[in-house]
Amino acid sequence: MDIKEDLRERATVVETQRPWSRFAVDADGWRRSILAAAQGSATMVGLWSDGGAIYMALAEEPASELVVVSLACPDAHFPSVALSHAPAQRLERAIADLYGLVPDESPDTRPWLDHGRWGLSHPLGQHQAVAGEGAPYAFRAAEGAPLHQIPVGPVHAGIIEPGHFRFAANGETIVRLEARLGYVHKGIEALMAGAPLAEACHLAARVSGDSTVAYATAFARAVEAALGISVPERAHWLRAIMAELERLANHFGDIGAICNDASFSLMHAHCGALRERVLRCSGSLFGHRLMMDMVVPGGLARDLDHDGERHLTALLADIRLHFPPLVRLYDSTATLQDRTVTTGIVKAELVRQYGAGGFVGRASGRAFDARRSPGYAPYLALDLDIPVRHEGDVDARVRVRMDEVDQSLSIIEQCLGRLTREPVRTDLAPGRLAAESREGIALVEGFRGDILVWVRIASDGTVACCHLRDPSWFQWPLLEAAIEGNIVADFPLCNKSFNCSYAGHDL
Amino acid sequence: MLAELATRLAAVGRRKLGRSLSIREVDAGSCNGCELEIHALNNVYYDVERFGLRFVASPRHADVLMVTGPVTHNMRQALERTYHATPDPKWVVAVGDCGFNGGVFAGSYACVGGVSAVLPVDLHIRGCPPTPIALLQGLIALVESCSEGR
Secondary structure, eight states, X not given: OHHHHHHHHHSEEETTEESSOEEEEOHHHHHHHHHHHHHTSSEEEEEEEOSSEEEEXXXXXSOSSOEEXXXXXXXXXXXXXTTTOGGGHHHHHHHHHHHOOEEETOSOOSOSSOOSXXXXXXXXXXXXXXXXXXXXXXXXXXXXXXXXXXXXXXXXXXXXXXXXXXXXXXXXXXXXXXXXXOTTOOOHHHHHTTOBHXXXXXXXXXXXXXXXXXXXXXXXXXXXXXXXXXXXXXXXXXHHHHHHHHHHHHHHHHHHHHHHHXXXXXXXXXXXXXXXXXXXXXXXXXXXXXXXXXXXXXXXXXXXXXXXXXXXXXHHHHHHHHHHHHHHHHHTOHHHHHHHTTSSOOOHHHHHHHTOOHHHHHTTTOOOOTIXXXXXXXXXXXXOOOOOXXXXXXXXXXXXXXXXXXXXXXXXXXXXHHOOOSOSBOOOOGGGOOSSOEEEXXXXXXXXXXXXXXXXEOTTSBEEEEEEEOGGGGTHHXXXXXXXXSBGGGHHHHHHHHOOOSHHHHO | OHHHHHHHHHHHHXXXXXXXXXXXXXXXXXXXXXXXXXXXXXXXXXXXXXXXXXXXXXXXXXXXXXXXXXXXXXXXXXXXXXXXXXXXXXXXEEEHHHHHHOGGGTTOTTEEESGGGTSOOSEEEOSSSOOHHHHHHXXXXXXXXXXXXX
């Protein structure tokens, strides 16, 4: 790995981070890392802080590992990444809001998560009490005689999460969209700090409810890496089964919802039924329809019984019977495709620059999937195709997800065939804790894309610091690009085809 | 279970509401888990619209505000405005453990707390998230208890 070789010569390896190395760099090393991301020789997959330093995770695709670089910020300043690499903008603004670290020469100094309503500034840094009445937000101007603005949200018309969209439109055509997020910011990183592992795991499982298995797995894997714990093989197979059930449920729900936004409610009804059957099966197998709190550091909180395997096999057969006709229905409905084809196109170059994961990236030619690269157990031992399309429109995003349904079914089947008989949990005995603090990092593929979790565990076994980066951070900005030149009426359709997380992004 | 609830709701709904109760859902800080299960009420298995329970797009059309999440400071004003935009008589249902008391997010600098810290709550439906069946049971309880006006 080029960056790693370069860093070995110039930077200090921090030994406490597992499984991938962290390099403590100086300002020059920091700028070289920014350059690597900006020039495209590496993809920036995360940017975060613990208050004392700033961290950047990079991947050289296809990546077998991530590289983390960190820069100490004793004077609370750091060279802005966003100045040369736009995907860092909102992450940098969030760091400035939460920690009070200043990105020098940042191109956008507006607050992001901080709406001026917390009653304090820099809650995770040197905080001070401030007025909490809210601050006005300066949206980017789009001016000219024919333009008008359409403000939408934060409370939306459907049963969805809150966020604000500001459209500048010329008649029906959208000239600019700017999103304002942060409405559901709950202060999760602050709640994590000092929390015992079990409590922190509950929080991780509630970062984004639709990805609870993926988040809990990412958190558990980071903790297990930090503490050097190996998980029983059976737990790996079962985690994958749960993760794929979660993916299926979300894909069914969203494929139906996208079609519904194009006024084709028949698909919505059928897909909704499939989703419900997946949730009911998950509920009967694991005692929770969304499988919340099943994945824990060390393994699983609950095992699957013999009956469970039978139910799963029946579910797979049920889906294989009922889903293909729905794909054919989608294929043969011209009025539906009239809405989805060529709508909301994301260019391949943008997807690459932003390192956009999930179906957003894969529908625009970026064949990245964390299950394969860097890869983790048990996926490296499984047959898995990564469906990729190049059109980048709503239709491509739908079709990638349809293809992923087939892959998930195959993965569950493969896992069922290899289930070993053994316990599903390794005890996190206190003896495993080291005298010094340890760091762990993990990249896990949720239904929406790759979730990054970085955790530092204190010597007393509590979480000292934890950062959870939702895939949406690198997808939300692309929605703004995708919608340009489309009509206002197609926004719900485009938005649903992205289905970015508000909760996961706002933390 | 579902059939039994459906019969009860159909009877009481017709008597008390003339077959119509409009619900406006507001996510005031949820992780989205509650929204997923509220959504499920509209799927073909539960199909609550057959009882006259409708999710509407505007608070102006609503009888019930169904609120999720620990109320975040960043959502508080939007929630209050939504409440004031809802015509009387109205009822507030707080959904989920977070809506009850802030759940795992209680005590955060960014959260106000449960829904009752901001609005008068008529009914809590607990759970993380509550299942569609639990949501249905809660709605039946609400319909049964809300006699002529308030």
